[in-house]
Amino acid sequence: MTLPFEEWLPKQRWYAGRARVLERVTPSVVTVLAPDLEHVLLEAAYTDGGTEVYQMFVGWDLELAEEFVGQATIGVQDGRTGCDALFSEDAARRLLAFIQAGTVVDDLRFVPEPGGEFATDLPARVIEGEQSNSSVIFDSQAILKVFRRVISGQNPDVELNRVLARAASPHIAPLLGAIESVAGDGGPTSLAMVTAYAPNSADGWSMAIASVRDLLAEADLHADEVGGDFASEAFRLGEAVAEVHATLAIELGTSTQPAPLAEMRQRLDRSVAEVPELAGVEAAVLERLRVLDGPVTVQRIHGDLHLGQVLRTPDHWFLIDFEGEPGQPAQERRRPDSPMRDVAGMLRSFDYAANQLLVNEPDDEQLAYRAREWVQRNRGAFCDGYGSISGVDPRAMPGVLGAYELDKAVYEAAYEARHRPDWLWIPLKAIRELLDTPDQPAA
Numbered sequence: 001m002t003l004p005f006e007e008w009l010p011k012q013r014w015y016a017g018r019a020r021v022l023e024r025v026t027p028s029v030v031t032v033l034a035p036d037l038e039h040v041l042l043e044a045a046y047t048d049g050g051t052e053v054y055q056m057f058v059g060w061d062l063e064l065a066e067e068f069v070g071q072a073t074i075g076v077q078d079g080r081t082g083c084d085a086l087f088s089e090d091a092a093r094r095l096l097a098f099i100q101a102g103t104v105v106d107d108l109r110f111v112p113e114p115g116g117e118f119a120t121d122l123p124a125r126v127i128e129g130e131q132s133n134s135s136v137i138f139d140s141q142a143i144l145k146v147f148r149r150v151i152s153g154q155n156p157d158v159e160l161n162r163v164l165a166r167a168a169s170p171h172i173a174p175l176l177g178a179i180e181s182v183a184g185d186g187g188p189t190s191l192a193m194v195t196a197y198a199p200n201s202a203d204g205w206s207m208a209i210a211s212v213r214d215l216l217a218e219a220d221l222h223a224d225e226v227g228g229d230f231a232s233e234a235f236r237l238g239e240a241v242a243e244v245h246a247t248l249a250i251e252l253g254t255s256t257q258p259a260p261l262a263e264m265r266q267r268l269d270r271s272v273a274e275v276p277e278l279a280g281v282e283a284a285v286l287e288r289l290r291v292l293d294g295p296v297t298v299q300r301i302h303g304d305l306h307l308g309q310v311l312r313t314p315d316h317w318f319l320i321d322f323e324g325e326p327g328q329p330a331q332e333r334r335r336p337d338s339p340m341r342d343v344a345g346m347l348r349s350f351d352y353a354a355n356q357l358l359v360n361e362p363d364d365e366q367l368a369y370r371a372r373e374w375v376q377r378n379r380g381a382f383c384d385g386y387g388s389i390s391g392v393d394p395r396a397m398p399g400v401l402g403a404y405e406l407d408k409a410v411y412e413a414a415y416e417a418r419h420r421p422d423w424l425w426i427p428l429k430a431i432r433e434l435l436d437t438p439d440q441p442a443a
């Protein structure tokens, strides 16, 4: 295959090698699915000696909607034009049909989920704007997510959605099928998954932002008095997260293990190297993390929970994207951890939702006061909802919860320094506030 992947790959939104120098891109495995459709593993080699594997479906001379031609076209080989086939409605439908039929081609397996039913002739459209994967929506019925970076082993998104769907959890989009590779002898590697699409849903981040905006627009009203109050949703979200945790604990078990303190310390080290502002709080953060110097109850969790990872459907809150922390190897992402990591992720997200509306008004004391009010109200409601199902209010363990919040805020500081320097002050302010908060329950 001689398509110009070296030029095309770095232009893709999901390409993760921007901070590195790309040396070459080799189509390392090509699986022919049809005369005009191939699955291709691309090995990207960097000048630092590292490699990454990406995957794509390459289509030949496929019809593309006008608006996608520029983005999807890779180049010409032997008189045929090669493109990213997910942008072709016809090719996307064929992939869905392969899943439904349980097709096997060489090492590629298209696996339907028992009982998962879906039509394969629906209008199909790629979603724009995703960072790390590519998804195609089939009308309002199904969504096919193709993991762009291939990481050996089972992707926790497939694994946990399968477990939760089989346990009939009402808080996930049921898994309908998957695509996997059985190359090598280390068990299947997840390549893609298809889940039921949740029509008429809104993501938690947009809902929270709308609520904060309503509050900040009403100078004289409190969070519980404005029309867009989010607290009842935060309560139900807390219930949903606790129910998912309970189902995962029943299905996959719990154990008592040392807390991931060493990883947290390493993360702090790495983040301090990237964010000089953290140096001044490093010792105090380390001191707070010491509360985790002992065993904790761990289980499988979401691992990267925030308001952008939850969808409010007409009936329920859904948790989506169980991939775990981006950039980590599969084994790390699948490692059991305290459910408090997910709770802390969501609490941090409330803080973000309120504060990001102040990015252009950092010195407005009144707005900052109202934002704090929103955060307190919704943190409280979420914890109430969580505790009403789990039997333990997360606020009863302020030391442990605070340590997980600090760990997340430290991660966020490095993330923001890299991606959104204008937002760096949000996690930095949170770290200062968390350090000022007592880590023992009030007497």
Ligand SMILES: Nc1ncnc2c1ncn2[C@@H]1O[C@H](COP(=O)(O)OP(=O)(O)O)[C@@H](O)[C@H]1O
Pocket (backbone or CB within 6 Å): 127, 130, 131, 132, 133, 134, 135, 143, 145, 173, 195, 196, 197, 198, 199, 201, 203, 308, 309, 311, 320, 321, 323
């Ligand atoms: N089952 C679903 N029903 C409706 N929309 C969905 C569903 N799954 C994902 N989405 C939408 O697609 C977006 C990306 O999905 P996600 O799983 O988070 O992908 P990524 O891993 O690329 O971030 C979500 O923000 C959500 O808006």
Ligand SMILES: O=P(O)(O)O[C@H]1O[C@H](CO)[C@@H](O[C@H]2O[C@H](CO)[C@@H](O)[C@H](O)[C@H]2O)[C@H](O)[C@H]1O
Pocket (backbone or CB within 6 Å): 131, 205, 304, 306, 307, 308, 326, 345, 348, 349, 350, 352, 353, 412, 415
């Ligand atoms: O959704 P991803 O798995 O890509 O998560 C990464 O990007 C998130 C930003 O989209 C980042 O989340 C941080 O910003 C959110 C607002 O944009 C906020 O709701 C989260 O609480 C905050 O952590 C996430 O940390 C990062 O891993």
